[in-house]
Amino acid sequence: MRIDSFDHAILDALQRDGSMTNAALAEVVNLSASQCSRRRTALEDAGLIEGYSARLSATKLGFGLRAITRVNLRSHGQEDDFSQFIQAHPQVRSAFSVAGDADYVLDIRVRDLEAFADFIHKKLLPHPQVAHVRSEIVLQTLKDRKGLDLMA
Amino acid sequence: MRIDSFDHAILDALQRDGSMTNAALAEVVNLSASQCSRRRTALEDAGLIEGYSARLSATKLGFGLRAITRVNLRSHGQEDDFSQFIQAHPQVRSAFSVAGDADYVLDIRVRDLEAFADFIHKKLLPHPQVAHVRSEIVLQTLKDRKGLDLMA
DNA sequence: CTATCTATGCGCATTTTGTGCATCCTGTGG
DNA sequence: CCACAGGATGCACAAAATGCGCATAGATAG
Numbered sequence: 001m002r003i004d005s006f007d008h009a010i011l012d013a014l015q016r017d018g019s020m021t022n023a024a025l026a027e028v029v030n031l032s033a034s035q036c037s038r039r040r041t042a043l044e045d046a047g048l049i050e051g052y053s054a055r056l057s058a059t060k061l062g063f064g065l066r067a068i069t070r071v072n073l074r075s076h077g078q079e080d081d082f083s084q085f086i087q088a089h090p091q092v093r094s095a096f097s098v099a100g101d102a103d104y105v106l107d108i109r110v111r112d113l114e115a116f117a118d119f120i121h122k123k124l125l126p127h128p129q130v131a132h133v134r135s136e137i138v139l140q141t142l143k144d145r146k147g148l149d150l151m152a
Numbered sequence: 153m154r155i156d157s158f159d160h161a162i163l164d165a166l167q168r169d170g171s172m173t174n175a176a177l178a179e180v181v182n183l184s185a186s187q188c189s190r191r192r193t194a195l196e197d198a199g200l201i202e203g204y205s206a207r208l209s210a211t212k213l214g215f216g217l218r219a220i221t222r223v224n225l226r227s228h229g230q231e232d233d234f235s236q237f238i239q240a241h242p243q244v245r246s247a248f249s250v251a252g253d254a255d256y257v258l259d260i261r262v263r264d265l266e267a268f269a270d271f272i273h274k275k276l277l278p279h280p281q282v283a284h285v286r287s288e289i290v291l292q293t294l295k296d297r298k299g300l301d302l303m304a
Numbered sequence: 305c306t307a308t309c310t311a312t313g314c315g316c317a318t319t320t321t322g323t324g325c326a327t328c329c330t331g332t333g334g
Numbered sequence: 335c336c337a338c339a340g341g342a343t344g345c346a347c348a349a350a351a352t353g354c355g356c357a358t359a360g361a362t363a364g
Contacts, residue, residue: 014206015205018203018204018205018206022320023320023321031343033322034321034345034346037322047209048212049206049207051207052170052206053166053205053298054170056299068220070288086294093300093301094295094297095293096292096294097290097292098288102288109300134253136254137251140248142239143238144246148208149242174351186315189351190312193353
């Protein structure tokens with residue numbers, strides 16, 4: 001599929017506000033509403049738009065603590081086990097296997113410090129595969145772009 | 153605002169699929185469509201729903217490389233300057249000031265390794281405030297929950 | 305038990321969507 | 335230079351979705 005500057009603008013606009021009406025989209029990108037509709041479904045069908053989500057307020061819902069945690073595993077054969085652990089625990093919002101000092105980086109979201117300590121000491125550290133854990137607790141979010149900057 | 157189990161279910165559903173119709177929502181949460189509409193706008197007005205976004209395919213758009221980078225600053229008086237730097241660079245998707253080994257953690261998204269090296273060596277390291285940078289390059293995303301797990 | 309106040313469902317007017325169709329570009333071959 | 339094919343675009347309209355008024359059900363307090 002070919003993406004021109006119109007599609008580009010549509011992607012950018014919808015990323016910022018996914019509830020935009022085709023008419024509103026039309027104003028922004030200078031096309032008719034119908035054409036925006038067509039292009040939009042094309043972008044969806046092509047998989048460039050994976051879907052739409054409501055952004056929820058983490059703080060208002062009581063998820064006050066966020067931490068970036070690096071994990072090193074003991075052996076390097078049974079990662080499946082650790083992966084299952086991650087999937088099973090909703091406190092782990094995102095998880096990446098990485099190249100660097102650590103083996104994994106986890107994005108953890110919990111209610112408060114107590115819940116965090118609980119998770120680290122009673123769940124993560126006791127896991128047989130886990131060798132070493134280092135955390136950075138988020139004090140302030142300076143930037144949190146949901147989605148991609150298409151200009152980058 | 154009081155949030156009951158209906159709101160809970162609505163938030164959860166909309167987080168997964170923000171383009172759900174009120175009728176579809178109604179089926180999931182066992183309410184009428186009109187009531188879903190009312191509750192939805194209430195949740196939006198209360199700020200529990202911050203907005204809606206289209207999720208774009210990072211890979212299909214050519215953002216192949218992701219890295220989690222920890223940054224230490226030299227002094228601790230002029231953070232404003234570094235914050236401006238972060239805001240100005242779209243390669244930095246998210247940025248957090250943290251308590252831990254590092255002062256900041258950045259979530260970086262770029263096209264490829266070359267763009268990454270470029271950013272680190274030509275942009276980040278030359279910044280006068282930056283003392284030390286350590287990166288973990290993401291090999292695989294094991295989990296990437298957009299949004300919150302309301303059960304956690 | 306009753307009065308009150310909120311939550312809910314139904315119906316309908318308004319808005320939004322998306323498709324058919326005619327027109328308009330764009331580039332290609334004569 | 336012109337004719338033509340293919341796609342992109344806008345307009346119009348039918349189908350769908352939204353959201354508000356209104357009457358009722360359910361909960362709560364006295």
